Amino acid sequence: MQLSDSTENAKQNADIVIVVIGTQKSEPQRHIFSPVENTKMLVYNSNPYFVDELIRQVTINCAERGLLLLRVRDEIRMTIAAYQTLYESSVAFGMRKALQAEQGKTDMKKQVSSVCATGIQ
Numbered sequence: 001m002q003l004s005d006s007t008e009n010a011k012q013n014a015d016i017v018i019v020v021i022g023t024q025k026s027e028p029q030r031h032i033f034s035p036v037e038n039t040k041m042l043v044y045n046s047n048p049y050f051v052d053e054l055i056r057q058v059t060i061n062c063a064e065r066g067l068l069l070l071r072v073r074d075e076i077r078m079t080i081a082a083y084q085t086l087y088e089s090s091v092a093f094g095m096r097k098a099l100q101a102e103q104g105k106t107d108m109k110k111q112v113s114s115v116c117a118t119g120i121q
Helices: 002-023 035-046 048-061 063-120
Strands: none
Touching: 048 063
16 A cells, blocks of 8 residues: 555656656757756756655655755755855856966067067168
């Protein structure tokens, strides 16, 4: 009896996920993900309250599973934040290097023109 109830609840949760995913607008993708990764990103990005509500419903049925899902959700959020920070710092580093390269080019052009000017005399 307990096993069939949890199986039925899992099927209902899966139906909820399918309904929510099916109603979302498709957005242009910049990266090629596997279908599972696309589904994860769509669920996490579509509605931030959806995952919280799903965790709440699972917690009502099984507290341990709900707490585990909370830990997974928090870990995912921390990982995404770390990747965003890494991306922002790498973009800033790239911009600094591009500016340094541009400055180096102008300095080299000045040196070349001064060498050419002194070589002609």
